[in-house]
Amino acid sequence: MNIRKIAIVDDDPNSRKNMKFRVEDSGFEPVIIEGTFGNNKKRLIDTILGLDLYGVVSDHHLSPGKMASFFGAELLADLYDNQIPNILITQFFDQDADTSIRKYRQKLPAVIGRGGSDDYDLIGNLLKMSEKEFKEGPSHERKPHRALIRIDNMQRSIGEGLIEGIITNWNSDVTVKFPTELIPKNVQSQMNRDKVNRLLAFVNTGAVDSRELYISDIHLAPSFEGIDGLD
Numbered sequence: 001m002n003i004r005k006i007a008i009v010d011d012d013p014n015s016r017k018n019m020k021f022r023v024e025d026s027g028f029e030p031v032i033i034e035g036t037f038g039n040n041k042k043r044l045i046d047t048i049l050g051l052d053l054y055g056v057v058s059d060h061h062l063s064p065g066k067m068a069s070f071f072g073a074e075l076l077a078d079l080y081d082n083q084i085p086n087i088l089i090t091q092f093f094d095q096d097a098d099t100s101i102r103k104y105r106q107k108l109p110a111v112i113g114r115g116g117s118d119d120y121d122l123i124g125n126l127l128k129m130s131e132k133e134f135k136e137g138p139s140h141e142r143k144p145h146r147a148l149i150r151i152d153n154m155q156r157s158i159g160e161g162l163i164e165g166i167i168t169n170w171n172s173d174v175t176v177k178f179p180t181e182l183i184p185k186n187v188q189s190q191m192n193r194d195k196v197n198r199l200l201a202f203v204n205t206g207a208v209d210s211r212e213l214y215i216s217d218i219h220l221a222p223s224f225e226g227i228d229g230l231d
Contacts, residue, residue, distance in 0.1 A: 003029045004054035006127070009044075009072060010089075011065025015114070019057060019089070026123040028054065037068045044068060045078055053084065055127045059114075060090035060101065073104040080107035085130035087123065089114050097211035098162060098177035105214035106204075109133050109142065140206045144214075145169075147203035148221060149176075154193045165197075167213070170205045176213060183218050190220055 006028040010016045016032055023030040031051060037044040048056060056079055058072035068075070073096075076086045086109075090096055093113040101111060110126040133142065151165040164177045180188070183199070191197045198221035207213050 003027070005029045005031050005052060006123070007031045007033050007048055007051060007053050007056045009033045009048075009056060009058035009062070009067075009075065011059060011062045011067035013065075015059060022123055023057065026121065028124070036066055039069045041068070041070050041075060041078065044075060045082075048079065048084075049082065055085035055087070055130070057087045057089060057123065060088055060096060061092070071100050071104075073101050073108060077104040077107040080109075083134045085127040085134070086110070087112065087126045087130070093211060099179060101211075102177075102214065103179050103182065105212070106144075106216050111211070138204070141208060141212065142204050143206060144202035144216065145205045147201055147205055149199040149201055149203075149215070149218075151191075151197040151199065154191055154197055165199070167203055167205070167215075170203060170207070170213070171210075174210055176210055176215075178215050182215055187219055 006023045008016055008019050008023065008030055010019060020030040020032065031053065033044070033047065056076065058076055060072040062068040062070065062072055072088055076088055079086055088101070088108050088111045090101070090111070091114045093111065101108065105111070109130040112122070112126070133139065138144070147170060148168050149165040150168055151163065154163070161180050162177045163180045163183070164175050166172055166174070167176055187199070199218050200221050201218040202216045204212070204214055
């Protein structure tokens with residue numbers, strides 16, 4: 001029986017070694033990706049696509065060890081388009097969830113914190129979940145729905161490339177931050193910095209944890225297109 005291969009993308013030698021053991025214990029053959037790729041994401045993707053792989057496990061921060069200047073999330077988002085099951089691992093899940101991970105979260109079925117579980121089946125189960133999304137579509141927790149995002153104070157909520165708002169049909173008690181660049185420039189130009197802004201977007205409102213949320217296809221709510229009554 002052929003053992004399926006899993007590529008490991010990580011800039012830290014110790015982390016690569018630890019992940020190698022986890023991949024082996026999950027019943028796969030680990031393939032360590034080595035080298036320096038700078039900002040040449042295409043070369044790294046071509047290297048991965050040239051291998052006979054079942055899936056990819058990647059660290060999020062690839063720059064400290066000078067492996068790549070881009071994030072692992074960006075790499076895996078492109079591999080998602082090639083329908084390669086993948087898992088993103090990060091030591092800074094809480095720190096990056098709203099920023100460099102949320103930017104690509106729609107194409108990241110499985111994101112876990114480093115060392116967060118001793119379950120030897122975890123890698124295999126998460127890769128199967130990722131594969132299932134390609135074959136059957138998103139799960140309840142990952143399926144996008146039209147949602148309303150309320151931004152009470154745009155001036156206050158913008159900082160360090162982030163904006164914060166309340167996704168009212170997900171959890172009206174929780175403020176969610178997301179990269180401002182997810183809002184198209186033409187929409188940003190029409191938003192009022194002194195009043196409540198309401199945006200429509202697609203959000204996976206079945207998510208249990210705010211770190212699992214993704215936001216896409218943002219545009220102005222109808223009230224900003226001449227329909228009164230929301231204020």
